[in-house]
Amino acid sequence: MSRLINYKIKEISTKLCDKTLCPVEIVSDFLPKLKSFNEKFNTFITITNEFALKRAEESLHRINNGQKLPLDGVLIAIKDNFCIKNIRTTCASIMLKDFIPTYNATVYQKLENAGAILMAKTNMDEFGMGSGTVDSIFGPAKNIWSKDLNNPAIAGGSSGGSALAVASGYCSAALGSDTGGSTRNPASYCGVVGFKPTYGLLSRHGLIPLVNSMDVPGILTRTIDDCLEIFNTIAGPDDFDSTTIKETFTPIKLPEEINVKKIKIGIPKEYHCNGLSSEVLETWTKVADLLEAGGAEVKEVSMPYTSSSIFVYSILNSCEVASNMSRYDGIEFGHRADDETSTEHLYAKSRAEGFNSVVKNRIFAGNYFLLRKNYENHFLKALKVRRLINKDFIKVFSEVDLLLTPTTLSDAPLLNDFMKLNNRDQTAFQDYCTQPANMAGVPAITIPIKLSSNDLPLSLQLMGPNFSEENLFKVAKFIENSVNFSSVYSERNFY
Amino acid sequence: MLPLSTRLFNKIIYDKLRCYSTLKTSKKWKSVVGLEIHAQIASNSKLFSGAKNSFIEPINTAVALLDASIPGTLPVLNRGCVEAGVKTALALSCNVNKISMFDRKHYFYADLPAGYQITQQRAPLASNGSLTFPVFTPGTKPYYKSVRLHQLQLEQDSGKSLHDEHLRIIRGVAQAVDYEIERQISVKENGGKIVNETRSWDATTRTTIVMRDKEVVQDYRFMPEPNLPPLHLNMCGDEQKNDLVNVDFISKSLPILPQQMRDDLVAKYKLNEETSQILVNHQILLKYFYDIINDGNIKTRSTRSVAVFLINDLLKFCHKQDIEIENIKMTSQQIGELFDMKEKSEVNQHLVSLIFNEMLESSKSPSEIAKDKNWTQITDDAEIERICNETLMTESGKKITKVYKSGKKKVLFALIGEIMKRYDNKIDAAKVAKILQNLLEK
Numbered sequence: 046m047s048r049l050i051n052y053k054i055k056e057i058s059t060k061l062c063d064k065t066l067c068p069v070e071i072v073s074d075f076l077p078k079l080k081s082f083n084e085k086f087n088t089f090i091t092i093t094n095e096f097a098l099k100r101a102e103e104s105l106h107r108i109n110n111g112q113k114l115p116l117d118g119v120l121i122a123i124k125d126n127f128c129i130k131n132i133r134t135t136c137a138s139i140m141l142k143d144f145i146p147t148y149n150a151t152v153y154q155k156l157e158n159a160g161a162i163l164m165a166k167t168n169m170d171e172f173g174m175g176s177g178t179v180d181s182i183f184g185p186a187k188n189i190w191s192k193d194l195n196n197p198a199i200a201g202g203s204s205g206g207s208a209l210a211v212a213s214g215y216c217s218a219a220l221g222s223d224t225g226g227s228t229r230n231p232a233s234y235c236g237v238v239g240f241k242p243t244y245g246l247l248s249r250h251g252l253i254p255l256v257n258s259m260d261v262p263g264i265l266t267r268t269i270d271d272c273l274e275i276f277n278t279i280a281g282p283d284d285f286d287s288t289t290i291k292e293t294f295t296p297i298k299l300p301e302e303i304n305v306k307k308i309k310i311g312i313p314k315e316y317h318c319n320g321l322s323s324e325v326l327e328t329w330t331k332v333a334d335l336l337e338a339g340g341a342e343v344k345e346v347s348m349p350y351t352s353s354s355i356f357v358y359s360i361l362n363s364c365e366v367a368s369n370m371s372r373y374d375g376i377e378f379g380h381r382a383d384d385e386t387s388t389e390h391l392y393a394k395s396r397a398e399g400f401n402s403v404v405k406n407r408i409f410a411g412n413y414f415l416l417r418k419n420y421e422n423h424f425l426k427a428l429k430v431r432r433l434i435n436k437d438f439i440k441v442f443s444e445v446d447l448l449l450t451p452t453t454l455s456d457a458p459l460l461n462d463f464m465k466l467n468n469r470d471q472t473a474f475q476d477y478c479t480q481p482a483n484m485a486g487v488p489a490i491t492i493p494i495k496l497s498s499n500d501l502p503l504s505l506q507l508m509g510p511n512f513s514e515e516n517l518f519k520v521a522k523f524i525e526n527s528v529n530f531s532s533v534y535s536e537r538n539f540y
Numbered sequence: 541m542l543p544l545s546t547r548l549f550n551k552i553i554y555d556k557l558r559c560y561s562t563l564k565t566s567k568k569w570k571s572v573v574g575l576e577i578h579a580q581i582a583s584n585s586k587l588f589s590g591a592k593n594s595f596i597e598p599i600n601t602a603v604a605l606l607d608a609s610i611p612g613t614l615p616v617l618n619r620g621c622v623e624a625g626v627k628t629a630l631a632l633s634c635n636v637n638k639i640s641m642f643d644r645k646h647y648f649y650a651d652l653p654a655g656y657q658i659t660q661q662r663a664p665l666a667s668n669g670s671l672t673f674p675v676f677t678p679g680t681k682p683y684y685k686s687v688r689l690h691q692l693q694l695e696q697d698s699g700k701s702l703h704d705e706h707l708r709i710i711r712g713v714a715q716a717v718d719y720e721i722e723r724q725i726s727v728k729e730n731g732g733k734i735v736n737e738t739r740s741w742d743a744t745t746r747t748t749i750v751m752r753d754k755e756v757v758q759d760y761r762f763m764p765e766p767n768l769p770p771l772h773l774n775m776c777g778d779e780q781k782n783d784l785v786n787v788d789f790i791s792k793s794l795p796i797l798p799q800q801m802r803d804d805l806v807a808k809y810k811l812n813e814e815t816s817q818i819l820v821n822h823q824i825l826l827k828y829f830y831d832i833i834n835d836g837n838i839k840t841r842s843t844r845s846v847a848v849f850l851i852n853d854l855l856k857f858c859h860k861q862d863i864e865i866e867n868i869k870m871t872s873q874q875i876g877e878l879f880d881m882k883e884k885s886e887v888n889q890h891l892v893s894l895i896f897n898e899m900l901e902s903s904k905s906p907s908e909i910a911k912d913k914n915w916t917q918i919t920d921d922a923e924i925e926r927i928c929n930e931t932l933m934t935e936s937g938k939k940i941t942k943v944y945k946s947g948k949k950k951v952l953f954a955l956i957g958e959i960m961k962r963y964d965n966k967i968d969a970a971k972v973a974k975i976l977q978n979l980l981e982k
Contacts, residue, residue, distance in 0.1 A: 146610070249614065251612040257766035257767050285614060286767075287768055365766060368644055368656060374653075378608075392648055415761035415763055
């Protein structure tokens, strides 16, 4: 077998039980393939090699003893901003290039407890600041759907490596993080499912923060079923994260027969914005029609504060970044510059060398907004507008059950075109449709629909009110069944 | 140099709390003094991490990942600390806030790994309290004062472990405040402007000086702590609601507060203000007092004499020996018995102190100790009269008699001193004085 592209997690499970698949064989077969795949697409920062083999052997041992765990033999990749014990966790930054955590992020721990095998830590924008997986000290990731690898399309970001790990077919699932769309954006560009759950359902313990009040671990898979499988495994309260919802999480089970009858779907007109490509618009209309044909009530709604989200985001993001980054001083961990003339000099030089210019810009901006004289006019105002954006969602969800929107405004841009705009402007453009869900904390999922005229994936996004995951997965699966994007995968021969 | 930023007193803020200095200054100016007091909660673990809250551990052994600001770690609020905070707030008559919030205060400093401190700036745990307390300067009548409390907040202390000599520091703070009042008045009277700055007290030159590393006015860039949801308290007294800290329950379980203790000692035990204050300030002394007074076997002990014995004999002994009274292991039975022995003049103050010293190590009863060491004093009237006569017959005795009879009656003390010395202080000094006087007046 060359890849697992046609297998769902449940099917892998069955094949492991009837011994037609062996975890040790898969891992030993895939490790060199992952390496050569990485040479082409720059997907991984660290391939776990011995660790993955050891985990596979443990998996095999359990299977042979009739003690198979739910995710035994399931290969996963994790974005390089989740701490994993004894495995380098870099955030794609010089600052943490040699950082080896001594603890596991809760979401990873739960996957490990369920038997999953970590194959790699994935490439990303430095500290998650970007939407291309371009601003990484390990270089840009390349989209697997690129026509010409010498003029590649971007993978999207900041969790581009995780999207590629899944699109490659080598991993069944990957974790990304989603602060303004960082899971959904690359999922959209790479043609995989990308899910951002309700804030507070997944623990952030061990996720190196970008914006604490918006960050959520994101899940990337090829199918809705797999996404749900992973979500059910990792959701729930965590004593190490005070912002997790205290109530016990009840796993979601979808009915065998999916239908969308009577479900009210809103089409927010503000998402029909400047820069939306005609192909995305066409896809959007097509899927809305599919839902309507399936019995859903589709109607236009309005969310007037949508366009302010990006501005609010740029302020709140900078402020939390400035604060979160202040721990990187070269003393306790991380990059330490060679300057010991004074503590202050050591701090300054370590930070100057350790961060890229995107990070530095945000630190400067954030500290400016937080100054006593600016706090009220910038930070507090941004918080107030954030509340208005949230009210948009509350109001619209009193009218409809879910929203259907584009995920990205176009298919994946070419790396060369993408580099023409600076990071800040790219973020403003790229995150337009994904960002508001983070402001409000609501769940959102992106589903690949079809290929564009450039043979690049086009995807759409569903958003729902807090804790509406069941509904969200149900409608997502209905769309998945209707568009049958997986057939595109099977036909395609990737490099 | 003694920096004012110690565990106990961080800095002096003018403008927050009003109290009056003992200093007599020009009537034109009225000083307003505020104190920021850092009290350490005696919790098992730290405010936001599971690491031990202990100050005698080897370096870096009580550090959780969060304390070292390891990326990805999140603060988790310690429930015990919230309860202690609420308890303190109630004892200080504060308004306990139903919802309080945490903030990040940013600055770079070597003992602040995260680059920010988690504190409660905008919405503290409690606010608007007051504390009424007695002021006692030896030689004057105690009087009462009240201070208002601006706010009570929970915050992490990046802190170092220093065993400060608290008394010296409190005295230092008082001196620094007095100095600052004078200095600021003189700046004002010379047309100057008072700037907001951190100064430290130099005990040697008895002046305050600007602390150099904080010369620049800090902008702490406060920001809400996004990883800690607002802290909700259960105010209404329901049994348990969503696991919230129950303010009503804590309020009902408050111990007797110092003022009530003092009032009790005055009303019920007929002690004076000053004595009751000292007992209340030393809880261990107060416990001895109650135990000795309420000893079921002996009901005739005078409350005042017991209190005086505890203060003048026991507390003084500890001060002299430089021992923390909290650390002595004497039982109230031992102390009570020694008190009785002194009341019966079997021992004097000198012997009491020798026996205390033995009791530091020994669980023997004081009478046993006295017997073993031959530390009882001569109290027999006939024996003392014999000793006095003998002394008066000596050369110096005769000389002193002559002087005494010429009217200089003070020489009597010299004679007493001589006898005390000769008998190694083991003789009832009061009786010696009385008998000597009788003999000389004959």
